[in-house]
Amino acid sequence: MNRRHVVIAAIVALAAAWPFLGEFSVTLLCYIGLYSMVAAGLVMLTGVAGMTSFGQAAFVGLGAYATAWASTSALLSSSLGLAAGSALLPWAGLALGLAITGAVAWGLGAVTLRLSGHYLPLATIAWGLSLYYLFGNLDFLGGHTGLGGIPALTVFGVSLASTRSLGLAIWAVLLLALWALHNLLDSREGRAIRALKSGRVMAESMGVNTAGQRVKVFVLAALLAALSGWLYAHMQRFVNPTPFNLNLGIEYLFMAVIGGSGHLWGAVLGATVITLMKQYLQDWLPTLLGASGSFETIVFGLLMLIVLQRFADGLWPAIARAANRWLKPVPPPRLPPPVALPTTAAAPAGQVVLEARAVTKRFGGLVANNAVDLDVKAGEIHALIGPNGAGKSTFFNMISGVDDPTEGRVHLLGRDMGGRPSRAFAALGLGRTFQHVRLLGTRSVLDNVALGAHRRGRRGWLAAMLRLDRAEEAALLAEARRQIERCGLGAQAAALDLAPRLAGRDAAARPRRGGRAARRGAAPDRALRPGRPGRHAGCIAAARAAAHRGDRTRARRTPVPAAARRAGRGPAASREARAGTAALAIAQRGLGHPRRRARHGVRHEPRRPHHGARLRHRHRPRHAARSAGRPESAGGLPRR
Amino acid sequence: MDFQIALLLAQDGVVNGAVYALLALALVLVFSVTRVIFVPQGEFVAFGALSMAAIAGGRTPGTLWLLLVLAALAIVVEAWRARRGLAVDWRSTLVWAVAFPALAALLALVVKPTAQWAQALATLVLITPLGPLLYRIAFRPLADATVLSLLIVAVAMHGVLVGLGLYFFGAEGSRTASFSDSRLDVSGIVVTGQSLVVVGTTLVLSALLFAFFERTIVGKALRATAINRVGARLMGIPTALAGDLSFALAAMIGAVSGLLIAPITTVYYDTGFLMGLKGFVAAIIGGLASYPIAMAGAVLVGLLESFSAFWASALKEVIVFTLIIPVLLWRSLKSRHVEEDE
Numbered sequence: 001m002n003r004r005h006v007v008i009a010a011i012v013a014l015a016a017a018w019p020f021l022g023e024f025s026v027t028l029l030c031y032i033g034l035y036s037m038v039a040a041g042l043v044m045l046t047g048v049a050g051m052t053s054f055g056q057a058a059f060v061g062l063g064a065y066a067t068a069w070a071s072t073s074a075l076l077s078s079s080l081g082l083a084a085g086s087a088l089l090p091w092a093g094l095a096l097g098l099a100i101t102g103a104v105a106w107g108l109g110a111v112t113l114r115l116s117g118h119y120l121p122l123a124t125i126a127w128g129l130s131l132y133y134l135f136g137n138l139d140f141l142g143g144h145t146g147l148g149g150i151p152a153l154t155v156f157g158v159s160l161a162s163t164r165s166l167g168l169a170i171w172a173v174l175l176l177a178l179w180a181l182h183n184l185l186d187s188r189e190g191r192a193i194r195a196l197k198s199g200r201v202m203a204e205s206m207g208v209n210t211a212g213q214r215v216k217v218f219v220l221a222a223l224l225a226a227l228s229g230w231l232y233a234h235m236q237r238f239v240n241p242t243p244f245n246l247n248l249g250i251e252y253l254f255m256a257v258i259g260g261s262g263h264l265w266g267a268v269l270g271a272t273v274i275t276l277m278k279q280y281l282q283d284w285l286p287t288l289l290g291a292s293g294s295f296e297t298i299v300f301g302l303l304m305l306i307v308l309q310r311f312a313d314g315l316w317p318a319i320a321r322a323a324n325r326w327l328k329p330v331p332p333p334r335l336p337p338p339v340a341l342p343t344t345a346a347a348p349a350g351q352v353v354l355e356a357r358a359v360t361k362r363f364g365g366l367v368a369n370n371a372v373d374l375d376v377k378a379g380e381i382h383a384l385i386g387p388n389g390a391g392k393s394t395f396f397n398m399i400s401g402v403d404d405p406t407e408g409r410v411h412l413l414g415r416d417m418g419g420r421p422s423r424a425f426a427a428l429g430l431g432r433t434f435q436h437v438r439l440l441g442t443r444s445v446l447d448n449v450a451l452g453a454h455r456r457g458r459r460g461w462l463a464a465m466l467r468l469d470r471a472e473e474a475a476l477l478a479e480a481r482r483q484i485e486r487c488g489l490g491a492q493a494a495a496l497d498l499a500p501r502l503a504g505r506d507a508a509a510r511p512r513r514g515g516r517a518a519r520r521g522a523a524p525d526r527a528l529r530p531g532r533p534g535r536h537a538g539c540i541a542a543a544r545a546a547a548h549r550g551d552r553t554r555a556r557r558t559p560v561p562a563a564a565r566r567a568g569r570g571p572a573a574s575r576e577a578r579a580g581t582a583a584l585a586i587a588q589r590g591l592g593h594p595r596r597r598a599r600h601g602v603r604h605e606p607r608r609p610h611h612g613a614r615l616r617h618r619h620r621p622r623h624a625a626r627s628a629g630r631p632e633s634a635g636g637l638p639r640r
Numbered sequence: 641m642d643f644q645i646a647l648l649l650a651q652d653g654v655v656n657g658a659v660y661a662l663l664a665l666a667l668v669l670v671f672s673v674t675r676v677i678f679v680p681q682g683e684f685v686a687f688g689a690l691s692m693a694a695i696a697g698g699r700t701p702g703t704l705w706l707l708l709v710l711a712a713l714a715i716v717v718e719a720w721r722a723r724r725g726l727a728v729d730w731r732s733t734l735v736w737a738v739a740f741p742a743l744a745a746l747l748a749l750v751v752k753p754t755a756q757w758a759q760a761l762a763t764l765v766l767i768t769p770l771g772p773l774l775y776r777i778a779f780r781p782l783a784d785a786t787v788l789s790l791l792i793v794a795v796a797m798h799g800v801l802v803g804l805g806l807y808f809f810g811a812e813g814s815r816t817a818s819f820s821d822s823r824l825d826v827s828g829i830v831v832t833g834q835s836l837v838v839v840g841t842t843l844v845l846s847a848l849l850f851a852f853f854e855r856t857i858v859g860k861a862l863r864a865t866a867i868n869r870v871g872a873r874l875m876g877i878p879t880a881l882a883g884d885l886s887f888a889l890a891a892m893i894g895a896v897s898g899l900l901i902a903p904i905t906t907v908y909y910d911t912g913f914l915m916g917l918k919g920f921v922a923a924i925i926g927g928l929a930s931y932p933i934a935m936a937g938a939v940l941v942g943l944l945e946s947f948s949a950f951w952a953s954a955l956k957e958v959i960v961f962t963l964i965i966p967v968l969l970w971r972s973l974k975s976r977h978v979e980e981d982e
């Protein structure tokens with residue numbers, strides 16, 4: 001029995017018990033379903049994409065008010081040519097609600113997405129409050145008294161007037177939504193969404209439009225909230241502003257966080273916990289305190305403090321861990337035969353591909369780069385050498401679009417790239433690695449590398465949700481595997497699906513014993529297991545950059561990552577360049593032996609004795625990837 | 641609208657704006673030093689105003705019990721940390737968890753001051769230590785968490801404090817006596833003494849804060865922490881002290897705002913939240929970083945509020961909070977490249 005079987009069994013059990021449940025339980029379950037829908041959107045937003053909203057209740061309100069107005073207003077029914085009370089009006093209300101919600105969410109997202117992450121939640125607080133006051137003050141929406149007389153839903157002639165029948169619809173919609181979200185996360189776009197939380201700069205350099213993805217996730221969460229509001233309005237048959245105020249918005253977020261903001265089922269768990277607690281706390285807290293009022297906010301707040309301080313991942317991971325002792329792992333999905341992926345066409349050898357002219361970067365009074373010129377022709381290898389703080393990283397950022405030069409121009413394949421984002425550089429075929437390799441520590445090696453191939457896939461969100469992307473997904477994963485093998489990690493390929501926690505920060509969530517890993521049917525390489533973070537990080541990053549372009553050269557015997565080769569080992573690197581299908585790749589690495597620096601014509605810095613001393617006593621590492629995976633501060637000159 | 645009404649509205653707006661300016665100062669201070677977006681800032685306003693009302697009415701403010709419980713909790717936390725071998729700064733713990741609460745209890749339970757200024761002082765002594773104690777219990781264990789986690793904790797704390805406010809003070813609002821009953825007639829416009837007190841206090845307090853940050857070594861240490869936490873720590877500035885101090889200042893500023901606003905308007909247990917959010921709108925205008933722009937933004941918010949109250953009083957809050965959208969749009973257009981949040 002694996003986890004999927006448990007889920008199916010639970011759904012079947014719920015469905016079988018449904019006709020026999022008491023009226024009160026059914027109502028409670030309806031609310032749990034409605035809240036879970038909103039919380040699932042917040043899980044996508046908060047736990048997966050690293051954004052937060054306190055204004056989801058306002059989106060629920062938009063969905064509810066839209067259908068309330070549409071199904072009761074004489075104006076709409078007459079202009080659509082429908083009889084008043086027509087069964088089609090709620091569907092018009094749904095369309096209206098989704099359209100308005102989508103537009104508002106897009107607008108809010110668009111004005112905050114470029115700013116630091118905390119502006120979006122602040123904007124949603126303001127927005128949630130505004131909308132609450134707006135609902136209460138618009139006469140055609142009934143003001144503070146609200147709108148009544150909302151008809152029941154009718155689906156294919158079946159009336160959903162009773163809570164019991166509507167509850168079935170609510171849970172069907174919820175389960176469908178969870179299925180679609182699960183599919184979305186398990187796809188090319190899903191990898192991009194997961195990178196939004198902690199790898200935006202890296203994802204952008206791999207061609208992901210991170211700003212666009214952020215807006216889309218925000219709109220998705222808002223649409224789920226509006227859908228919940230639509231169902232809510234037809235369950236209550238009455239709407240007023242109270243259930244859509246900021247407090248509810250905050251409660252929705254609590255549901256997502258307490259349940260486990262990184263897990264879709266955490267949304268259902270959190271909604272259940274909060275709904276039940278609220279139900280009972282509202283009864284006995286006022287008796288306990290001897291005063292009337294909504295004191296459950298005190299308990300919820302304290303609960304949140306404890307959860308965030310002690311179980312930062314929420315309750316679901318703890319439950320899932322306990323359950324995993326008894327359950328078999330879910331077998332890997334069967335994918336159809338892969339389709340062919342586009343590769344970046346090679347520029348003819350000798351053509352100038354990258355051209356930097358008088359690139360100057362100032363940080364306030366500090367001049368990091370002063371009028372630097374660089375020409376890179378197809379087939380050439382360049383190394384940029386300098387001591388700590390010489391401005392190497394800054395220059396890399398200038399020529400890959402991560403930052404703008406203060407003065408000067410950068411041309412890529414003859415195009416002026418002034419002010420273009422790094423994904424525009426990526427679109428022209430430039431791949432880059434970072435000094436601090438920027439792996440997504442909680443994703444598998446395969447996912448990390450497959451993200452590099454993002455730009456070479458085409459299938460979007462809808463295709464992913466409906467599982468229409470499988471052939472392309474198979475191709476992307478196959479490409480990732482190939483690149484991993486190319487970079488010398490082929491021997492460990494069996495372990496690649498294991499999701500090794502490369503960052504090693506989240507100790508509790510690591511797959512722990514080798515025994516359990518073996519039970520999952522894979523023998524993991526020691527180096528890919530946690531506890532040895534980062535030994536292969538450089539290789540993985542290099543494979544990612546290669547997957548981005550679709551490099552095809554013969555596999556090498558020595559397990560040297562492409563990036564290290566390019567930066568260091570001359571002959572191998574030039575061999576790759578000659579064979580190169582690559583338009584251009586730039587790799588940022590620590591460098592090899594000082595003697596080789598001399599060969600490249602860079603002088604030592606004798607004025608900085610500690611560098612000299614270090615360099616004299618150092619031996620060249622067998623492969624530079626050893627020093628990869630270190631924090632940024634350890635960058636610059638090589639250590640050891 | 642004639643000129644007279646415009647002047648009246650402007651006066652109203654400036655007075656409210658002055659209070660928002662104080663809150664915005666506190667928010668920028670706390671955010672820049674500790675990265676906490678301190679949503680419960682407004683709760684200090686309500687606590688300050690309602691505690692003052694309770695003391696003036698001869699009752700014991702419920703916030704005193706909150707203070708004593710938090711102080712006991714903080715001492716337990718510090719003792720636990722010491723047992724686990726972590727460095728504990730007992731001197732600052734003594735100040736915030738023993739000296740201030742003891743003084744507050746003495747003032748509220750034994751002395752029961754009758755003079756208005758002494759009551760105000762007692763309120764300040766009561767509210768100010770709440771800041772560092774809340775910081776130690778709720779935020780310090782998460783010092784390395786992301787801004788988003790800290791924001792969620794702040795919102796959770798807002799829920800707790802509003803609930804406690806309802807429990808302590810009930811659902812009825814309070815209004816306190818004015819600090820000054822004088823009325824000035826400036827060319828036909830009546831200026832109340834209280835509004836002069838509000839604006840004057842804001843100016844004096846911000847001047848004091850300016851002097852504190854520019855002239856004192858502690859203030860400079862706070863600024864250094866705000867600019868670069870690691871660098872400040874390397875220079876020997878204890879970052880925990882910076883957290884204590886910024887939260888103490890925030891609590892004190894909140895309490896002062898409460899004292900200032902209570903004679904002008906009836907304060908309810910949840911009034912502070914909306915005021916704090918308006919402070920946020922102002923702080924966001926300043927990018928959560930610039931004190932002078934945030935203060936100017938606060939006056940703008942106050943003016944916008946009073947004028948929209950005249951034209952469309954029902955939609956007053958909508959208009960004020962919608963101001964955040966063009967501000968964010970403007971900020972967004974200024975930035976072009978992807979930034980890493982975490």
